[in-house]
Structure formats: C-alpha cells, structure tokens
Amino acid sequence: MHDQILEAVSAIKYRxxxxxxxxxxxxxxxxxLIIEQIxxxxxxxxxxxxxxxxxxxxxxxxxxxxxxxHGVMCAFLVGRFHVYEGYPMSxxxxxxxxxxxxxxxxxxxxxxxxGINTRFRPGDLMLIEDHLxxxxxxxxxxxxxxxxxxxxxxxxxxxxKDCRSVFxxxxxxxxxxxxxxxxxxxLGPTYETPAEIRMLRILGADxxxxxxxxxxxxxxxxxxxxxxxxxxxxxxxxxxxxxxxHTEVVENVKLSARQLARLLEKAIPQLVYRKK
Ligand code: HPA
Numbered sequence: 001m002h003d004q005i006l007e008a009v010s011a012i013k014y015r016x017x018x019x020x021x022x023x024x025x026x027x028x029x030x031x032x033l034i035i036e037q038i039x040x041x042x043x044x045x046x047x048x049x050x051x052x053x054x055x056x057x058x059x060x061x062x063x064x065x066x067x068x069x070h071g072v073m074c075a076f077l078v079g080r081f082h083v084y085e086g087y088p089m090s091x092x093x094x095x096x097x098x099x100x101x102x103x104x105x106x107x108x109x110x111x112x113x114x115g116i117n118t119r120f121r122p123g124d125l126m127l128i129e130d131h132l133x134x135x136x137x138x139x140x141x142x143x144x145x146x147x148x149x150x151x152x153x154x155x156x157x158x159x160x161k162d163c164r165s166v167f168x169x170x171x172x173x174x175x176x177x178x179x180x181x182x183x184x185x186x187l188g189p190t191y192e193t194p195a196e197i198r199m200l201r202i203l204g205a206d207x208x209x210x211x212x213x214x215x216x217x218x219x220x221x222x223x224x225x226x227x228x229x230x231x232x233x234x235x236x237x238x239x240x241x242x243x244x245x246h247t248e249v250v251e252n253v254k255l256s257a258r259q260l261a262r263l264l265e266k267a268i269p270q271l272v273y274r275k276k
Contacts, residue, residue, distance in 0.1 A: 024099035030253030038067035093218035105273035114236035123255035128228030163227035181206025185213030194238025
C-alpha cells in the first residue's frame, strides 16, 4: 500500500513539477462552481494516476486539480469513491492518503447530507464538529501501516478546532449562517428509514451522509488536520412529507454551492498552517 501511494505521488509530481499543495480539498458532487476559481489549474484524470480508480460506479469521471485558490496552492479531488459502490475502505481513502503523502497540511472534506437537526434547511452549510462512524467498517482495519501512522490513532479532535474557528470567523465576516453539528456516516446506498433517523437523532447526529468518515479517519491517522463542511441537501427521511430522490439531492447541492464558494474564498487563505 505504501509503495502504491509513493508511485501515485511520483506520477502526480511528474505532472505538476515542484508545486507543493498546502491544502487538499475533496469536493462533493455538484460543487463544480468552486473549481472555476482555481488559477492556472493542472487537471489530472484519476485514470492517469496509478492505483486510482478512473470512474466511480455512478459513471462520474474523477480528476485531481492542482492550482492556486485565492493565493493558496491547493489540490482538489473532484469525484470520490464511496463504500456503497463496493470499494474496500482502503481504496476509498487511497486518494486522500495520496494527497497527504504529497505534503498537504490540512484536508477539507465537503459532502451532501440530509439534515436531521430540525433547525436545518436545504441549502444550509453545516460545519462538521465531530462524526459518528456508523459504516460498520474502518479504513485502518487490518495490519497497521506503520509508515502512515499509529495502530490506535487518537480521534479526540477529528475535526481540527483551529480550522473550525477559521470557518466560524469567516462565516461571520461574510454574513453566512453557518450551522454546526455532528455528522453521522452511514454505508448507504439506501436512504434511511424514518425510524433510523429518529435513532440517529438520539445518538446525537445533526446530519447524515454516506461519505467523509473514512477520509477523516485516514487523514487523522496520518496526522493531517481535517475540516469538514456538509451541504444540507434535504430534510432527512420522515422529517418532511416528501420521499427522497437522488436527483433532488444532487440538484439541491447547487443551493449551497455559491455560499460554500464564498466561505472557502474567505477561509482558505486563513487555513494556511502556521506552527505555533
Ligand atoms: N441520507 C444519507 N445521505 C445523504 C442524504 C440523506 O438524507 N442526503 C444526501 N446524502
């Protein structure tokens, strides 16, 4: 695994030369607006990076984009792999591990989520304060990769406090009502039943989705600090009279894309890691 990561890193370095990304950003689907703001982008299709899967089961071609985002060298992952597609967790987190091996200091994870907290509305953004891993699996299962990190990683601050403060301050500055809460990561691909949503609320979840948790675990293992933002695309099952449809979820990501773009514009330059 470690050799595969190094192989992917050298293929990427060959394409981007010496540019060293500071921040890695995983964009959930429907957030294409954000990549329009990258200066001098270098795009590398996943199919051209060893050990990356070219295409997800949903048929979305994935790509890595390098470039300056509001003055900060960033590496974007556009298109991610989900556990529900049948990939082992180690493969789901491979792109994130590669970004970490490229030397990013901060990983920003974005996603589409259902709102469980009744104060949330479609179009809201939720800063992820913590997560519940309800996927029934863990990307660190199996022999520990000692080159990457410890056997039993601490998860006390899985989503960095410093990063959260940056996002909160940025939201105040630009006048966005940034929600906060706990993200429950579930396997999917079914949406939840209303009973499951009631259970998740009792467990302390504010939003639910089918991604993010494996990547957050892998980055914490590597000692890379993580920030997460959930785009609330729908009220979770049972909270409205409507049934859940994937097309509506995808469509609703666009409701928050502009706000997210403004938030990132403000926050990313402040997220550049400074040793204390
Ligand atoms: N449940 C799970 N995943 C999701 C949802 C949801 O309601 N909305 C977007 N992703």
